[in-house]
Amino acid sequence: MFAIDQLRKTFKAPGNVTVNAVDGISLDVETGKLITLLGPSGCGKTTTLRCLAGLERPEAGRIVIAGETVCDVENGVFVPPSDRGIGMVFQSYAIWPHMTVFENVAFPLRVARERKYSSAEIKDKVARALDMVRMSGYENRPSTQLSGGQQQRLAFARGLVREPKILLLDEPLSNLDAKLREQMRVELKRLQKGLGVTTVYVTHDQSEALALSDEIAVFNAGRIIQRGSPQEIYRHPKSQFVADFIGSANFLKGMVKEAAGETALVETPHGVFRCNLGQTIAVGQSVLVSARPEDFVLYDKPPGEGLNVLAGRIVHRVFLGEVVDYLIDIGEGEIRVRVKPEFDFRIGQKVHIGVAPQKCVALPS
Amino acid sequence: MSGGTEPLTVAQVGLDRRPSGATGASILRPRNLALIACIVIAGWLVFVPLAALFYTAFTEDTGLGPGPASLQNFVEAYSSWHVARLFGNSLIFAGGTALVTLVMGGLVAWVVERTDAPCGSLFHALALLSFAIPGLLTAMAWILVLSPNIGWVNALIKSAFGLKDGPLSIYSMGGMIWALSSHYFPLAYLTLGPALRVLDVRMEEAALVSGARYWQVMPKITLPLLRPAILSTVLLLFMLGMSSYEVPRLIGRPARIDVFTTDIQAATHSAPPEFGIASALSFTLLCICIVAVFFYRRSTRNAEAFATITGKGYMPTRIKLRQWRWPVTLATFLLFAISLGLPLLTLVWQSFYRNLAQPFVGSAGLASWENYQFILHYPIFVDAVKTSVLLAVMAATIIVLLTFVMAWIALRAVPRSGWALDSLAFTPVAIPHVIIGASVLFAYLMLPIPVYNTIWILLIAYVTMYLPYGMRFISSGLTQIHKELEESAEVSGARVRQVFLRILLPLLLPVLLAAWIYIFVLAVRELSASVFLVGPGTHVLGTISLTMWEEGGSYGAVSALGVIQIMPLIVIVAALRWIELRVQRRAAAAAAEATA
Numbered sequence: 001m002f003a004i005d006q007l008r009k010t011f012k013a014p015g016n017v018t019v020n021a022v023d024g025i026s027l028d029v030e031t032g033k034l035i036t037l038l039g040p041s042g043c044g045k046t047t048t049l050r051c052l053a054g055l056e057r058p059e060a061g062r063i064v065i066a067g068e069t070v071c072d073v074e075n076g077v078f079v080p081p082s083d084r085g086i087g088m089v090f091q092s093y094a095i096w097p098h099m100t101v102f103e104n105v106a107f108p109l110r111v112a113r114e115r116k117y118s119s120a121e122i123k124d125k126v127a128r129a130l131d132m133v134r135m136s137g138y139e140n141r142p143s144t145q146l147s148g149g150q151q152q153r154l155a156f157a158r159g160l161v162r163e164p165k166i167l168l169l170d171e172p173l174s175n176l177d178a179k180l181r182e183q184m185r186v187e188l189k190r191l192q193k194g195l196g197v198t199t200v201y202v203t204h205d206q207s208e209a210l211a212l213s214d215e216i217a218v219f220n221a222g223r224i225i226q227r228g229s230p231q232e233i234y235r236h237p238k239s240q241f242v243a244d245f246i247g248s249a250n251f252l253k254g255m256v257k258e259a260a261g262e263t264a265l266v267e268t269p270h271g272v273f274r275c276n277l278g279q280t281i282a283v284g285q286s287v288l289v290s291a292r293p294e295d296f297v298l299y300d301k302p303p304g305e306g307l308n309v310l311a312g313r314i315v316h317r318v319f320l321g322e323v324v325d326y327l328i329d330i331g332e333g334e335i336r337v338r339v340k341p342e343f344d345f346r347i348g349q350k351v352h353i354g355v356a357p358q359k360c361v362a363l364p365s
Numbered sequence: 366m367s368g369g370t371e372p373l374t375v376a377q378v379g380l381d382r383r384p385s386g387a388t389g390a391s392i393l394r395p396r397n398l399a400l401i402a403c404i405v406i407a408g409w410l411v412f413v414p415l416a417a418l419f420y421t422a423f424t425e426d427t428g429l430g431p432g433p434a435s436l437q438n439f440v441e442a443y444s445s446w447h448v449a450r451l452f453g454n455s456l457i458f459a460g461g462t463a464l465v466t467l468v469m470g471g472l473v474a475w476v477v478e479r480t481d482a483p484c485g486s487l488f489h490a491l492a493l494l495s496f497a498i499p500g501l502l503t504a505m506a507w508i509l510v511l512s513p514n515i516g517w518v519n520a521l522i523k524s525a526f527g528l529k530d531g532p533l534s535i536y537s538m539g540g541m542i543w544a545l546s547s548h549y550f551p552l553a554y555l556t557l558g559p560a561l562r563v564l565d566v567r568m569e570e571a572a573l574v575s576g577a578r579y580w581q582v583m584p585k586i587t588l589p590l591l592r593p594a595i596l597s598t599v600l601l602l603f604m605l606g607m608s609s610y611e612v613p614r615l616i617g618r619p620a621r622i623d624v625f626t627t628d629i630q631a632a633t634h635s636a637p638p639e640f641g642i643a644s645a646l647s648f649t650l651l652c653i654c655i656v657a658v659f660f661y662r663r664s665t666r667n668a669e670a671f672a673t674i675t676g677k678g679y680m681p682t683r684i685k686l687r688q689w690r691w692p693v694t695l696a697t698f699l700l701f702a703i704s705l706g707l708p709l710l711t712l713v714w715q716s717f718y719r720n721l722a723q724p725f726v727g728s729a730g731l732a733s734w735e736n737y738q739f740i741l742h743y744p745i746f747v748d749a750v751k752t753s754v755l756l757a758v759m760a761a762t763i764i765v766l767l768t769f770v771m772a773w774i775a776l777r778a779v780p781r782s783g784w785a786l787d788s789l790a791f792t793p794v795a796i797p798h799v800i801i802g803a804s805v806l807f808a809y810l811m812l813p814i815p816v817y818n819t820i821w822i823l824l825i826a827y828v829t830m831y832l833p834y835g836m837r838f839i840s841s842g843l844t845q846i847h848k849e850l851e852e853s854a855e856v857s858g859a860r861v862r863q864v865f866l867r868i869l870l871p872l873l874l875p876v877l878l879a880a881w882i883y884i885f886v887l888a889v890r891e892l893s894a895s896v897f898l899v900g901p902g903t904h905v906l907g908t909i910s911l912t913m914w915e916e917g918g919s920y921g922a923v924s925a926l927g928v929i930q931i932m933p934l935i936v937i938v939a940a941l942r943w944i945e946l947r948v949q950r951r952a953a954a955a956a957a958e959a960t961a
Binding site: 012053054057080081082083084086087088090091092093094096097098107108111112113157158162168 | 781847849850852854855857858859860863867868871872
């Protein structure tokens with residue numbers, strides 16, 4: 001549906017330092033998919049989105065949307081945002097305060113150049129867009145008299161009313177409170193699947209990314225460092241950064257002792273670990289063994305064969321309702337473990353920690 | 366970050382995602398052309414007159430225009446003791462005004478913002494009212510009140526105590542300071558008020574809880590917190606005092622108390638005109654004002670830094686005056702009654718009598734509308750009204766349009782280099798209007814542009830003088846409009862023109878209107894630059910009022926002329942206030958919605 005090729009954009013920082021906000025990003029996305037650009041603030045995800053929208057001019061690269069080249073720096077092509085046929089929802093929603101709900105949604109149709117919409121058509125299309133976001137009946141409400149959630153729905157209706165080729169979402173849920181955010185997440189997914197509109201979603205919230213996406217592109221320092229389905233990204237991180245940014249991972253230092261295809265034996269200060277390999281790593285190379293807190297199991301006696309095992313003492317316990325987090329001192333370093341509350345351990349108790357080899361990933365350190 | 370050759374990432378430098386604007390874009394893009402046009406227009410307005418001033422100052426004054434380069438003007442202007450007196454008078458006048466207005470304005474601000482004394486909004490309205498009264502008319506009215514010969518208050522005191530001479534004289538340094546302060550103290554109130562309003566009482570309470578006594582809190586906590594606001598108020602009023610022309614002209618001159626502004630004007634109007642000396646004198650005045658503006662801008666920056674300290678959860682608590690509530694209100698009201706009411710009443714009273722009339726004392730015959738009929742059928746007056754209104758309408762319209770584009774470019778199109786445009790538009794703030802008048806005159810006498818003695822030379826001066834006001838109004842209005850409101854329109858398919866017409870214009874309309882009215886009022890009141898630039902057919906309201914006063918129109922006719930100017934201005938200022946209140950309410954409602 002759209003493709004980005006070798007996109008580059010720099011900013012001038014104070015003191016005349018050039019900063020690569022976007023450093024040679026390439027990305028192509030199929031029709032109907034929802035891709036999330038995920039990363040910490042300042043990683044270039046929003047700049048990429050704004051280049052896609054035409055709100056930012058890249059210094060190099062090419063962008064093609066639905067077969068039309070909208071930006072090609074080398075050949076001097078730049079289609080302004082108004083002519084790219086996109087829908088966008090901004091972080092602030094950007095609802096125009098001087099217009100009613102109806103007029104906000106009707107605006108893209110009123111300024112449309114490809115054809116002139118009759119007022120009956122506008123009325124019909126606006127009604128359908130508002131119905132989609134469950135805002136029917138609010139047409140004549142001044143837009144300043146809407147709650148945060150309603151403003152957000154309105155922003156979606158406005159973004160969708162022209163039936164855009166792609167929908168761009170710039171952290172659209174970040175201004176909502178936690179409960180509403182969860183609810184909107186579900187609605188957003190339903191809406192996107194129902195319409196089948198190709199969607200680019202920018203967020204720094206990994207749980208949002210995992211819940212919504214068909215595909216995730218993890219950004220760091222202006223580059224895409226890993227791309228894949230939510231499961232792939234979560235299960236098979238290719239670097240410490242991704243393992244740490246998506247969910248939270250425990251890391252153990254070690255060295256590859258034996259490698260055979262997908263699996264390897266890693267020598268750590270706590271014993272030999274059997275791990276998966278996300279990429280080819282040579283024997284003798286030092287690595288980090290990464291494992292997620294929820295993949296550990298706690299035992300009061302040593303568990304049976306087939307698991308990687310650690311021993312330690314519980315130093316901290318946080319009860320969170322659905323789960324309990326333990327911080328376990330394993331001699332050199334600490335391990336975070338997340339278990340169901342029915343397994344109850346005391347602070348100070350000695351425990352054995354087991355984790356299945358297929359849940360451990362060896363990453364280059 | 367190895368080796369230093371790798372470019373830094375945004376995260377490493379920690380700067381926000383501000384676009385670098387037109388990086389790598391063609392100079393011929395429309396927004397770049399608009400940028401260049403704005404720089405050229407504003408640069409022309411600001412720098413051409415200043416260049417002419419410098420040129421005139423550093424060349425020989427031949428009487429037919431500037432000759433070869435020389436320092437002769439400076440030698441002549443600065444070699445007599447007169448210049449030392451000029452310096453002293455100006456500093457005492459401006460400094461005295463700054464201090465008196467600070468005390469008066471500070472008291473009013475304290476009463477309105479920090480106590481539970483009633484009628485706060487009435488005092489605010491009265492403060493704005495002073496803005497509707499031209500400075501020239503205040504000066505005239507004070508002469509009618511406090512002149513040793515004709516002042517009615519003096520007469521009243523003489524007859525009450527059987528004195529031979531009136532005890533008070535407006536024709537003194539003290540009189541000058543009082544006349545200007547009575548006109549400017551509301552300004553001190555308006556600048557100090559917000560600072561007192563945001564001052565968090567809990568900071569004072571924290572000092573009390575920490576063991577400080579009541580009398581220690583004021584010097585140790587309250588005043589240091591208010592220091593930036595006090596400093597900026599003093600500097601602002603000092604600068605206004607330095608640039609003031611009306612009071613020195615009407616009161617200082619007869620009293621032989623000369624200041625820079627009057628001397629500069631006198632030099633250009635002497636026979637033969639001494640443009641060289643006028644520009645050499647302008648130099649010192651300009652330097653003093655530039656220094657004052659420099660420190661003013663620095664202190665207002667600090668004031669903002671202090672204001673952010675209060676932050677969340679701030680609860681305005683007012684001092685409970687209990688039985689003193691009404692006495693304090695009454696005292697404040699009396700302050701306004703004396704400083705604003707007295708001159709205004711005198712003008713209105715006098716306007717109904719042909720001869721000198723003393724309110725409540727003696728009657729000068731029967732009250733009549735005779736003076737008004739005279740003024741309204743006086744052809745020069747009618748012409749001046751036309752000229753003044755036409756000029757004010759044109760100046761306000763041009764400035765609003767120009768600064769709308771300039772503010773948009775500075776904030777949106779080239780946000781990284783926008784400060785340059787901003788500073789350019791603010792430069793005239795540091796130039797006293799007398800100097801703008803003089804230098805515009807010098808510039809267009811030299812340049813082959815035939816505007817001398819036409820309305821256009823006045824327009825050029827007005828646009829230059831009020832450019833900063835337009836910029837201030839509109840850029841602060843624009844910063845309150847989230848950039849994404851425009852971007853979402855663009856993404857929705859709107860072209861730049863449609864974004865301007867359908868999004869920005871309706872959102873900014875109240876601000877544009879307020880800026881327009883504000884500039885209109887200032888322009889109608891203008892005198893200090895106009896005295897240099899009016900020609901035989903282009904007299905404005907300010908200059909005819911001055912001529913009529915100095916060339917012996919009857920007191921009644923001059924007063925009627927004043928009242929006729931003040932009344933419409935009061936209505937316009939009230940309209941301005943109404944618009945501002947609406948803008949504030951809307952902003953408050955939007956803020957409440959955002960937090961809800």
